[in-house]
Amino acid sequence: MISPNVAMRVLSFPPARGALSLLFLALVPIGLGGELGGAAQRIAFSGFAALLGTPIWAWTFAGFWSHVAWPGPEGTSVVIAARPRRLAVLLSWTALGAVIVGVPGAVAAGVLGSADQVILTFLAIAAAGLPVAALLPRLSRWHVIRGGTVSARRQGLEIRSPRQKGTRRLRYWRLEDLGGQVQVAEALPGRAGEHLAPGVRWCTGAREALQRWAIEGFDPTPEEVRRLGLDPAWSSDPRASKESPQARVLVIVALSWALLVCALLLAGLVYAVVTAPPPWWILLLAWAPALGVAILGQRLLRALHRCARAGDEPARITREGWEDLTHQQGLIRWEHVQRLEVRGHEVLLVATADAPGFRGPDLGNRMNDRLSEWGVATSAGTPRFGGSTGAVGPRHLTYAPHTGAALLLDRAARIGGTTVRRIPDTP
Structure with missing residues (x-):
C-alpha cells in the first residue's frame, strides 16, 4: 500500500499532478454513457468523480496561477517592478481553457457515439492547448526574472538582475523624485537600475507609494498593502490585516x-x-x-x-470586562485579565490563574487537545505567536491579525486598566 507521504511527494511534481487532473477531467463525462446502469448511478459516478477531482484541479490551478500571476515575494521583499507579459498571460489562459474544454469534450463525444470528426476536433483542441498551458507560464516567468526585478522591503528597495552580481539596495529617502520616465531603469537615481531590462515597469500604484514613503517614511496604508501585495505587518494600521x-x-x-x-x-x-x-x-x-x-x-x-458578521468587532470593551465574540467565550472580567500582548497585529489575551478556564468552541480542536493530554507532554497550552488563526488555550485567547483585535487595545487599557505589552516584530 502506498503511504500518504509517498503519494504527496509524487503529487508535488507538476507532471504527475497534471496527469491526474487530466484523468479526472476525462472521468467526469463517462457517466453520460448507459453502461453504468440507471440515470441515478451515472449521475452519482460523474458527481463523485468531479468531487474527488476538485482538490487535484485546485492544486494544479494553484501551480498554474503561481507562474501566470505577478512575481510573488522574494524572501522578505515584494516585487513592485518587473517586465510585463500580457500576451503570454492571455495565451496561457486560452490554452488552459482549451484543455478544460477539449479533454472532457472528447470523452463525452466518444461516450455518446458522436462522429469521429467531432472526437478528433476535441482531441486537437486539447493537444494544442496542453503544451502551451504547461510550458508558456514557466517560460514567460523566466523571461520576467531575466529582465530583473525591483522589490520593496522595510529598509528600502532591492534591485535584482542576472546581469549584475549581488543585490543593489536603495533607501526610500532617495526616491523622492522618480521623474516621469516609463522605464524603471531610467527612473531610479544614479546607476542603480543600469542592469535592468528596458521593459521593466512599475506595477500599478508603486511609483506613487514610493514617492510618499520617500517623504513621509515607510508606513504602507491598507490600500497600498492590498494593491502592492505587501506584508500587512509592515503597516502600523491594523486595518491592513483585514481578511479579504x-x-x-x-x-x-x-x-x-x-x-x-x-x-x-x-x-x-x-x-x-x-x-x-x-x-x-x-x-x-x-x-x-x-x-x-x-x-x-x-x-x-x-x-x-x-x-x-465580517464587519463586526472581535470583542466588545465594556466597564465590566472584555466580551469575547471571536471564540464565543463571553464576558471576561477585567480582574481576570492579566495582560494583553500584541506582536505586529496579532493579539494575545492572557488570563489570571484564578480566572475561569477557556474552552474552545471547536469540537475537532478539543479532541486534539484531549489526545495530546493522553499522549506525551505537550506545550499546546503555552501562549505562542505566529501563524495563528485564533487559538484557545486554558489561560489564553489568540486573535489573528485579520480579526482587527489590535484596534481595541488602547480602549481596553483606558477602560479596563489592563496592561498592554507590545512585542517588537522582527523585520
Missing part, C-alpha cells in the same frame, strides 16, 4: 467540499448495508465519516456566521 472576502469564501468552499465527501461516504455505507448483503458490522466503519460530518459541519456553520 475571497479568503473567507475559499474557507467556506473548502469546508463545504470536505463536509460533502464525509456525508456521501456515510450515506454510502448506510446504503450498502440496507440494500446489499454485507454484514451489519460494516457500519462500524461509519464512525470516521460521522465524526467528520460533526466536526466539519460545526466549522462550516461558524465560518458562515463569521462571513455574515
Whole structure:
C-alpha cells in the first residue's frame, strides 16, 4: 500500500499532478454513457468523480496561477517592478481553457457515439492547448526574472538582475523624485537600475507609494498593502490585516467540499448495508465519516456566521470586562485579565490563574487537545505567536491579525486598566 507521504511527494511534481487532473477531467463525462446502469448511478459516478477531482484541479490551478500571476515575494521583499507579459498571460489562459474544454469534450463525444470528426476536433483542441498551458507560464516567468526585478522591503528597495552580481539596495529617502520616465531603469537615481531590462515597469500604484514613503517614511496604508501585495505587518494600521472576502469564501468552499465527501461516504455505507448483503458490522466503519460530518459541519456553520458578521468587532470593551465574540467565550472580567500582548497585529489575551478556564468552541480542536493530554507532554497550552488563526488555550485567547483585535487595545487599557505589552516584530 502506498503511504500518504509517498503519494504527496509524487503529487508535488507538476507532471504527475497534471496527469491526474487530466484523468479526472476525462472521468467526469463517462457517466453520460448507459453502461453504468440507471440515470441515478451515472449521475452519482460523474458527481463523485468531479468531487474527488476538485482538490487535484485546485492544486494544479494553484501551480498554474503561481507562474501566470505577478512575481510573488522574494524572501522578505515584494516585487513592485518587473517586465510585463500580457500576451503570454492571455495565451496561457486560452490554452488552459482549451484543455478544460477539449479533454472532457472528447470523452463525452466518444461516450455518446458522436462522429469521429467531432472526437478528433476535441482531441486537437486539447493537444494544442496542453503544451502551451504547461510550458508558456514557466517560460514567460523566466523571461520576467531575466529582465530583473525591483522589490520593496522595510529598509528600502532591492534591485535584482542576472546581469549584475549581488543585490543593489536603495533607501526610500532617495526616491523622492522618480521623474516621469516609463522605464524603471531610467527612473531610479544614479546607476542603480543600469542592469535592468528596458521593459521593466512599475506595477500599478508603486511609483506613487514610493514617492510618499520617500517623504513621509515607510508606513504602507491598507490600500497600498492590498494593491502592492505587501506584508500587512509592515503597516502600523491594523486595518491592513483585514481578511479579504475571497479568503473567507475559499474557507467556506473548502469546508463545504470536505463536509460533502464525509456525508456521501456515510450515506454510502448506510446504503450498502440496507440494500446489499454485507454484514451489519460494516457500519462500524461509519464512525470516521460521522465524526467528520460533526466536526466539519460545526466549522462550516461558524465560518458562515463569521462571513455574515465580517464587519463586526472581535470583542466588545465594556466597564465590566472584555466580551469575547471571536471564540464565543463571553464576558471576561477585567480582574481576570492579566495582560494583553500584541506582536505586529496579532493579539494575545492572557488570563489570571484564578480566572475561569477557556474552552474552545471547536469540537475537532478539543479532541486534539484531549489526545495530546493522553499522549506525551505537550506545550499546546503555552501562549505562542505566529501563524495563528485564533487559538484557545486554558489561560489564553489568540486573535489573528485579520480579526482587527489590535484596534481595541488602547480602549481596553483606558477602560479596563489592563496592561498592554507590545512585542517588537522582527523585520
